[in-house]
Amino acid sequence: MEPSPLRVYGGVEGDDRRAERRAQFLEAGLDLLGSGEATLSVRGACKQARLAARYFYESFTDREALAAAVYDHVIEDLANRTLEAVAAAPFDARAKARAGLSTLVGIVGDDPRRGRLLFSAQAGAALAERRRRSTLLFVGLLGGQAKDFYGLPDSADLDVLSQFAVGGLAQTLTAWLDGTLPVDRDALVEHCTNIFLAVGDISPH
CATH class of the missing domain: 1.10.357.10 (Tetracycline Repressor, domain 2)
Incomplete structure (x- = not known):
């Protein structure tokens, strides 16, 4: 069975919203890694991006995956x-x-x-x-x-x-x-x- 496409919300397609959230996490990760943080946590990335953890896992498997990205x-x-x-x-x-x-x-x-x-x-x-x-x-x-x-x-x-x-x-x-x-x-x-x-x-x- 084909997965249903993500719905349009606020005039923005679901895939576009997911891409935007991924970009927010990349920016948050850069903020944390680029500040000299010795460790990067999922919780810290979510706090910095101001997004819930469920959105983190739609793009990244763990903190190492975010750091690599x-x-x-x-x-x-x-x-x-x-x-x-x-x-x-x-x-x-x-x-x-x-x-x-x-x-x-x-x-x-x-x-x-x-x-x-x-x-x-x-x-x-x-x-x-x-x-x-x-x-x-x-x-x-x-x-x-x-x-x-x-x-x-x-x-x-x-x-x-x-x-x-x-x-x-x-x-x-x-x-x-x-x-x-x-x-x-x-x-x-x-x-x-x-x-x-x-x-x-x-x-x-």
């Missing part, structure tokens, strides 16, 4: 917006590097919750594996951009340089967000752009 949402948004900025920049190495870095720094700088979620160990050990996979994602994206721009083949040299650049950038952003690297945003973007270009200069092209 929040992290994946932030990473997907970060990757998409950064790639869009690079694609829209002129075909010039400095312009493309600056566009991507400026977008990335802007995202984590404008919303510190995202920076803490991505770079702070306080966000929880449960996200460690996702952090590892997201690092590999950005290593692959950087290597792919370099191959496309310079016409490079796959190589161990390119893999090493991509790992070095992404790891170094992550540490730099961590220090900037926690205040131990006291430079303004424009200077940070310029420094990182220069470093990325220097790394590109020693790539096998």
Whole structure:
């Protein structure tokens, strides 16, 4: 027997309302994880979202599922917006590097919750594996951009340089967000752009 569709309420389809509630939980989860909370509870997420627990379970099986969904949402948004900025920049190495870095720094700088979620160990050990996979994602994206721009083949040299650049950038952003690297945003973007270009200069092209 086919399940009945969710009813229309207040002019909004049931599926749309469920999507809205899911978005509220994602935002609540980001608030909690991005504030440095060591743990994320279903009760805390429901309180933050101002929604009943039954609505939590229509989208997530448990708190770990919510934490994973929040992290994946932030990473997907970060990757998409950064790639869009690079694609829209002129075909010039400095312009493309600056566009991507400026977008990335802007995202984590404008919303510190995202920076803490991505770079702070306080966000929880449960996200460690996702952090590892997201690092590999950005290593692959950087290597792919370099191959496309310079016409490079796959190589161990390119893999090493991509790992070095992404790891170094992550540490730099961590220090900037926690205040131990006291430079303004424009200077940070310029420094990182220069470093990325220097790394590109020693790539096998």
